[in-house]
Amino acid sequence: MITVIANLKGGSGKSTVVFNLALWLQMKGQPVVAYDLDPQQTLLDVAEVRRDEGYAPALQVYPPRNSLVEDLNYHPDNVHVLVDVGAANIDAMKQAIKTSDQIIIPVPPSQPDVWATQRFMDIVEDAMHGQQLEQLPEMRAFVNRADTHRAVRESDDTEDAIKQIPGINLIPERLYQRTIFRRSLSEGMAVFEMSKRSKATEEFNKFASFIFPELA
Ligand SMILES: Nc1ncnc2c1ncn2[C@@H]1O[C@H](COP(=O)(O)OP(=O)(O)OP(=O)(O)O)[C@@H](O)[C@H]1O
Ligand SMILES: [Mg+2]
Numbered sequence: 001m002i003t004v005i006a007n008l009k010g011g012s013g014k015s016t017v018v019f020n021l022a023l024w025l026q027m028k029g030q031p032v033v034a035y036d037l038d039p040q041q042t043l044l045d046v047a048e049v050r051r052d053e054g055y056a057p058a059l060q061v062y063p064p065r066n067s068l069v070e071d072l073n074y075h076p077d078n079v080h081v082l083v084d085v086g087a088a089n090i091d092a093m094k095q096a097i098k099t100s101d102q103i104i105i106p107v108p109p110s111q112p113d114v115w116a117t118q119r120f121m122d123i124v125e126d127a128m129h130g131q132q133l134e135q136l137p138e139m140r141a142f143v144n145r146a147d148t149h150r151a152v153r154e155s156d157d158t159e160d161a162i163k164q165i166p167g168i169n170l171i172p173e174r175l176y177q178r179t180i181f182r183r184s185l186s187e188g189m190a191v192f193e194m195s196k197r198s199k200a201t202e203e204f205n206k207f208a209s210f211i212f213p214e215l216a
Contacts, residue, residue: 002072003211004083004100004137006093008123009116013106013144015042016181018084019059023190024208025080026057028215033075034061037068037085037092042185050188064092072099094127097137104171104211105141107162109154114161117141121167142171142207148178173207176200 005014005021018034025032036043047061065071075081083100085093097103105120107113121139128136141162146155155174162170175181178200180191187194192201209216 002081002100004096004103006085007105008087008120009113012108014084017106018043018082019046020190022059022082031079034082036061037064037089039088043084046185046188053188068095069099097124097127100137102138106144107141108145109143109158118165139167140169140171143174145177146174148176171210173210175203175207
């Protein structure tokens with residue numbers, strides 16, 4: 001199962017989601033490998049922090065290679081292959097999209113992020129040009145870094161806008177702006193490892209369970 005986490009805009013939470021989702025899947029006993037196709041190599045760095053700190057299980061992360069499509073397809077079907085890819089590497093993004101079973105798109109609650117998501121669909125269309133409709137990966141977007149103040153409406157507006165984008169389904173489980181997600185990357189631990197009872201952990205569990213209901 002190949003899951004690509006992508007978006008055109010920087011800072012939307014791709015690496016945070018890949019890292020936490022990979023560890024969540026491993027916690028559920030699933031075999032996982034990750035690919036970091038971003039030249040910033042955030043995911044490679046955080047996996048190294050985790051290894052240096054001696055936290056188990058380690059996370060296996062590969063850098064991009066020329067044989068990306070073969071690499072992604074090399075893993076048996078039961079392995080969860082998670083791919084972190086940003087706009088800095090559009091070629092790799094298209095190859096990953098073409099190979100993927102599903103695409104998860106984190107969208108911060110703002111109009112520019114909604115526009116970027118619409119533009120991202122042009123890239124998907126381009127990547128999938130000439131493919132059969134049934135070969136299209138499932139595409140799902142969700143609001144990440146949602147505002148925790150109830151009075152702020154941007155997350156609702158962003159979800160409404162996502163629902164209007166053809167070809168994308170909304171994941172109704174938001175991840176809110178929580179400091180623990182920042183610490184997660186710097187400390188090399190998943191949010192649910194740092195705190196079993198935090199709101200972020202509860203929200204992340206719901207989010208991951210929505211994507212992989214068979215593991216909930
Ligand atoms: N739900 C959240 N709550 C709080 N902070 C978050 C959340 N999601 C992401 N962040 C923080 O936002 C910053 C950007 O996140 P991240 O690096 O995961 O985004 P990205 O899409 O991978 O960015 P880039 O495009 O630069 O690779 C990081 O400091 C991360 O810790
Ligand atoms: Mg990143």
